[in-house]
Amino acid sequence: MDKFSFLNAAHTAYFAELYDQYLQYPDSVEPSWRAFFQGFDFGMENASNGQAVFEHPQNGDAVEIPEPVIKEFQVVKLIEGYRTRGHLFTRTNPVRARRKYSPTLDIQNFGLGQSDLDTTFNAGEILGIGPATLKEIIVHLEKVYCDSIGIEYMYIRKPEEIQWIQNKLNINENQPKFDAEQKKHILKKLNEAVSFENFLHTKYVGQKRFSLEGGESLIPALDALIEKAADLGVKDFVMGMAHRGRLSTLTNIFGKSAKDIFSEFDGKDYEQDIFDGDVKYHLGWTSCRKTDHGKEININIAPNPSHLETVGAVVEGIARGKQDRHYKENIQNVLPIIVHGDAAISGQGLVYEIVQMAQLDGYKTGGTVHIVVNNQVGFTTNYLDGRSSTYCTDVAKVTLSPVLHVNADDAEAVVHAVLFALDFRMTFGRDVFIDLLGYRKYGHNEGDEPRFTQPKLYKAISSHKNPRDIYAEKLKEQGIIGEDHVAKLEEEYKAKLEENLEDSRKEETTRITPFMQDEWEGFEHVDETRMMEDVDTTVPMEMLTEVADVITKLPEDKKFLRKIQKLIDQRHKMFFENNSLDWAMAELLAYGTLLKEGYFVRMSGQDVERGTFSHRHAVVKVEDSEEEVVLLNHIKGSEGDFQIYNSLLSEYGVVGFDYGYAMASPKSLTIWEAQFGDFSNGAQIMIDQYISAAEDKWKLQNGLVMLLPHGYEGQGAEHSSARMERYLQLCAKDNMFVADVTTPANMFHLLRRQMKVNYRKPLIVFTPKSLLRHPKVVSTKEEFANGTFQPLLDDETASVEKVTSLVFCTGKFYYDLLERREEENREDVALVRIEQLFPLPTEQIKKVMEKYTNADDIVWAQEEPRNMGAYSHLLLHFEESKNFRVCSRKFYGSPAAGSSVRFKKRHERVIASVFDKSSDSPL
Template sequence: MKDKSYLTNIEYINDIFEQYLSDSSVIDSSWRYFFDGFTLNSDNESLTLENVPKEELEDIYNEFKVLNLIDDYRKRGHLFTETNPVRKRRHYSPTLDIENYGLQKEHLTKKFKAASEIGLPVSTLDTIINHLKQTYCRSIGVEYMYIRTPDIIRWFKQKMEPIKNEPQLTITDKKRIYSDLVRATFFEQFLHKKFIGQKRFSLEGVDAIIPTLNFAADYASDKGVEEIVLGMSHRGRLTVLANFIEKPIDELFQEYVGKSYDDESILGDVKYHLGFNNIRVSNNGKKLFVSLLPNPSHLETVAPVALGFAKARINKKHQRNFDKLLPIVIHGDAAIAAQGIVYETAQMSQLEGYGVGGTIHIVLNNQVGFTTNYTEGRSSTYSTDVAKITQSPVFHVNADDPEALVYVTQLAIEFRQTFHRDVYIDILGYRKYGHNEGDEPRFTQPTLYKAIEQHPNVRQLYYEKLVQEFPSIANELKTIEQNYSSKLQQAYDNALQMPIVKVKHFLHEEWEKYRHATQTDFELNINTSVNEDLLRKLAIQLNTLPQDKTFFSKTIKILNERIQLINNNKVDWALAEQLAFATLLNEQHAVRISGQDSERGTFSHRHSALVVEDTDEKYYPLKNISSTQAPFYVYNSLLSEYGVLGFEYGYSLASPNDLTIWEAQFGDFHNVGQVIIDQYLSSAKDKWSLMSGLTLFLPHGYEGQGPEHSSARIERFLILAANDNMILANLTTPANLFHLLRRQVKAPFR
């Protein structure tokens, strides 16, 4: 328990009281609320704490003890919640027992003015504690008091405490929740019966994610969202595809029973890795475009890819308006706690080049990773403790309370739309089977799985709750079950009649004018030429600085040398790149380049952002070509390869008509992001029929800097190059660079 010795220090309290009398705005709100009540009951204008009778002074001390109790419920209440459906919570000390605050049982019936701190009138301590328990210690635990922005702290208090974190749902809402739970549980059970022995990575145990997502979509639409981008790994993915993305169920079943693909170029992948786009209609009648990104088996790899995709859509489709697109990333508890890519992605969240206006992170917390207990899988208290590095709030919610989940998700969306910050929702549930349906979990977690075996699923629990609350709707709920069962059987019968699996290409409308490369394309002569007069004009314009700004003398020298080059009919590497970018921008192709030190360039060659002398202002020549040019983006990335390369790959998926570049500080360093190269760049074409125009800059050379700066590990790319999946180019002249960059955009294939 933190030190509270100041409660008996009359001088300390009197100093704060004098500050209150002088200017109440400078002291903490908890003291201010108390002193408001203290002075309200006194007509003595010269009142000080030193002349207060002993009995009243004791009351003052007790008021502060109650204020500290309230403060600790806000800070530590999440440690004492009822959020775990199948396990007892770990013991945390000290508890929130009143004795730890110098209060006794006789105080429970005593009334305290401190109740005003949580929006209550003068109330008994018992009433205050019940209010706090309902708000912070039931099915919902909240971590937010570490956030350093007072407005956010105040916002959460005002949203949660007046209603005690109790969902405000109509009977129609509750029937919708039940319908979603039926769809989630019946879909999983149908797969289990019809496709015996096949892996599906069941959602069972966290089934309530389906009403959570569906209510989230409707609420987001009400808040002005027009698009949702979703990234998730395999757990529960099929159910999400069927019951949130609304992929036709017969097509999902077809992937189990089909014999071949209608696109012969696809080698295929397991069905729980596939992506999908769709338009769903929200309750308010508005259309909502939803995308689920394809993902490999590498857990969490899809997170930066999804956010890069979202960033591109925000820039291109929504005029950089964060409020129009909502990114959601669904994690597993073991993965979010241990995968380094999670930290890299989190650190992007507030950076200009990578921020997407806040992401809703949802953790499907099974309390186990494959066979590893959660106590063996992390050192942190929670799997979501990474949220604290960006001061993001965290909700911990019992997976057996779908109403609480719906409420929390709506609150999370409102927070995101208000503050454009990340928010995390930790759904405490379980995994009904092993890591997959053929795995035996009792080898390693016998006691846990004994509890799970005896535990009714959330649909059954919610059915009993609704029938008890509304006895007259029992038959209606049974009808919902029967109708969905019939729908599943009909979809299965349809799938049996369709032996050829249909492939709906991801983001088809954006990519319809492009195609996969063929062998002859690598010999194709693509026109990448530009009128010489235009090149000269652009070169001089880009390297002539505005007269009303002062620049570093060495910067001026570099730009003057470029003008001399063009006047002498020559170009160097930097000028060739600059002209390639400029001509593409002039032809309405956006250019984005990001990497470590990309603005200046690792080798001090690019100078795309020129700092105005003695200021922090930057001038970007490539952003000042004309009023009608396409956007130019250049960013110094955080010190990350894996996360940033994944982000830029995702960005390229939504930008087929643009030039998207990831630049390694040294080419050899790409091996830190090897997962993206292996699982996406080299193989996404064969697995998912996915196209990308991402360009990698991998500078290297034998210049005495040792083996880790010398080769760009070209042999790795040579091994991965197959089936016309990539272009590898070791350039020898600036002209090569100019034409190759333009060819990357002008080619009809990707």
């Protein structure tokens, strides 16, 4: 009997569902049916007179499919067309006609015609509306896929997610269904958005405010998102957004007093003089809000610079920090929200880095709600010149995240879309994007003339009603509000603003509330004097021994690579037999003792688990299973936990993330390590805008540690210099620590100092490469237990009376000079190491200079070219250094030679010059 003879029976509903399943997930269909549908598709492409004839998939005989079945399949294809391409034919653009896309969704393109409109098709079952006429099916599809909300989701590869979305769409036809009170509340928030901008426009004429006008529906959307999320259990919101609409968001969502914003418009100085402040639309804010249902929630909007999208990485890090510290059991209690601009999300590569973090163990945050305030113009650049992709949100497809495109003039659709997005995030813990398609009423800022570059667009915008008035007319037609309802709302709201304005003008200064102050109780802001004070970083020998015992023994019931077993055994001997500890032991013992004392440690970066130079091995793998063993997490009685993650191949995004993490978790030693030091160049915006300047701009403390491998070993231009000159140029007053340490003990105490003080400053450490295994780069366990960090290391072997050349240097170059001094038996040369470059230990340097009374030759020696390294920094911060004899390479554009032969010649010349008093020019 022919396997497909029953096609003549009336089972078209089953066939339609099976065919729909095949179109969406071909591999999920039983093989013979898959072959049948493949043959059908081929047959339909070559069909005539509406009949499909094709070879039997098993025996090669001709199979003719009855016309009713063909029609059902064609309706299924129509449904599939709406699902995959319906978003291209929506009414989502409030001020421009949409671009034309081909082919359209006309029924003729699916083998259907006018005569089929009144025919009932069982394919309606797929949509949840039961058997329905083609006309009814099309009406349903138009409502779901082509109204004010267009949705992209068919590229998702998880059937359960697609099914969830389709069920959600089918249940309510993707149409908002709010009661009268909910609609009034949406109108109220819309009024606040519109009235706030109108008020500023009249009171502060021509001042920059980066108005939200044209995208005011963002305010009711954020309000609804926060309210509903709180009902679903979210307790902490972390938001990042650039300047457009930020002031309205601060006032109408975060509860920042309009009085403070007016003071900022008036340009008043700050009450405290310990920081410089920033423009009003960059400032952060934290507040506790009570929802309409009485839930207490914490909401944070992170401070941001003008570098668009930078704050997104910081937000993700803050969210992860809060999750790790407070919500380990339910990370979805923290919700990251990032508000983008359309030109920025499609133009900034950082967005891709952040999106790629979304599902990675070290960086995931349980899903982020991304909202794009789509102005359709980037400053003066039209979207057709701003991206190659169809949509600005196409980066969402990297992680197969759904995207909802929404008409910003349709306030209810906007709120509906946001709530849909929230449900998806809370259900699947994944990112979701909302493209809020509106416009920008004025130019990039309020003093700009947009008609210069978009005359037609701005002619349309000038006569276009705002979203509040559009929505108010709709509610009047529905009989929900009266004629004077909006006028009363506006009058009441503006009266409050007038009161705030009057109050602001009574005060001479303005104040700033520190961001996330709840996380920073007990921490102080300190100056350079406090930074130079000695800190007790000692450790009881018993604790040190306990930690060492754990990290130098592998589990006996597991098999490890012979090299790993040997390495761990060597570490055991280092501590318990030889008392000669190397760099890796310094790091691991610092982490372990901090864990015992209740601190947390997080490290990330490219290949940090093993270490780029194979020195750390904080994570070891079982040979057969590749099971990961982290010995630091086996320390008994440890109150903290140790997290270490190999990062994606990103610097900008990951440094931003870890900076945010450190901001949210001041009791965590948060470390980012570069693969090679100057790879941090990729994160320069984070270094310039946050790491070096955040305390001055935003009164923010942060204890992020950056480990940057540095040292000239003939590996070429990109593998030698960590560009220390760039960090040192950014140093000012008390903004960070910069160190270039040369002993394991000093590294141990430096890392511990970072946590043992009651303040936080970023710490930049130029770490070694060749010194990781250098036989002289060792310390004793007594130096670990009883010592302290030493900003300067004097030459303990030098005879003061014999020294005539006093050489100051830093980092790995010291060992090169020491080797030469020993070779030549030069007792007349003292080598003094400056271990902390900022704050520079000037008093200690002076004391050393006074100590060597016979030294008539004082030298600054560096392996870097003269225009790089620490020399210019020394000139700026230590006046006496202008009289030093300088030994360095000459001025170069490149940090180092690419030829190892050339490198050795240059390096040798610099070393020789140190020991030759007559040499005083760059080499």
